[in-house]
Amino acid sequence: MIREKGRLLLVGSCMMSRYPEIVEEHVKRKGGYAILQVCLEETHVNQAGFKIGSIVRYSNLEEVVALTVDGSPHCVQLHFVIEDIKRHFTPDVETDHYVVERGKVHQISPKAVKRARHLSKIQKMFDKG
Numbered sequence: 315m316i317r318e319k320g321r322l323l324l325v326g327s328c329m330m331s332r333y334p335e336i337v338e339e340h341v342k343r344k345g346g347y348a349i350l351q352v353c354l355e356e357t358h359v360n361q362a363g364f365k366i367g368s369i370v371r372y373s374n375l376e377e378v379v380a381l382t383v384d385g386s387p388h389c390v391q392l393h394f395v396i397e398d399i400k401r402h403f404t405p406d407v408e409t410d411h412y413v414v415e416r417g418k419v420h421q422i423s424p425k426a427v428k429r430a431r432h433l434s435k436i437q438k439m440f441d442k443g
Contacts, residue, residue, distance in 0.1 A: 316348040317373045324366065324396065326382035326389040327353035333383075333414050340381050340412070347379065354388040363395040370399050370407060377408040384413035384420065393427045400424075 316322055321344060329337050330351060341347050350369075352362050370378055378396050382389035393411050400409050411422040429435055 316350075316369060316375070319346055319348040320375055321345075321347045321377045322369065322373075322375055322379070323347035323349045324378065324380045324392055325349060325351050326386065326392060327351045327356075328383060328386075328389075329381060329414065333417065336414055336417075336419060337381065340379065344377075352392055354391050359391045359395065362392075363398070366395055367399045367403055370396075371403050375404075375407055377410070379410040379412065381412045382414070384415040389413075390430060393422070394431055397424055397427050 323337075323340055325337055325340075337349070341349055350366075352366070354362060369375075378399070380393045380396055382392055396409050396411075400407055409424055411424065411427055413420050413422055429439075
């Protein structure tokens with residue numbers, strides 16, 4: 315099913331119970347997505363990242379989207395994973411990032427995801443402003 319769809323929606327597992335309508339809305343976009351639920355509180359990021367990387371690399375996907383709750387130290391890693399996969403293995407795959415805060419969906423740029431990994435750069439932003 316993933317290959318047929320050509321698009322993968324990676325969803326933090328808690329999204330399914332907390333915001334099922336938002337998940338359903340995202341699944342239907344662009345003709346539909348294959349969906350994979352991931353809980354990085356239960357599964358180590360290295361294990362999930364390896365499996366997700368294999369899926370993305372060998373399924374010839376056009377797009378990978380992450381949809382998680384905002385503020386979770388576990389869920390944010392899902393965003394990091396898909397940017398790493400793009401950078402190292404599938405530079406042509408499109409990536410999108412969405413987080414949900416208090417029921418509202420926010421699109422997050424890949425640049426913001428990358429910046430979130432580097433606390434020293436975030437500190438410099440605060441120091442300048």
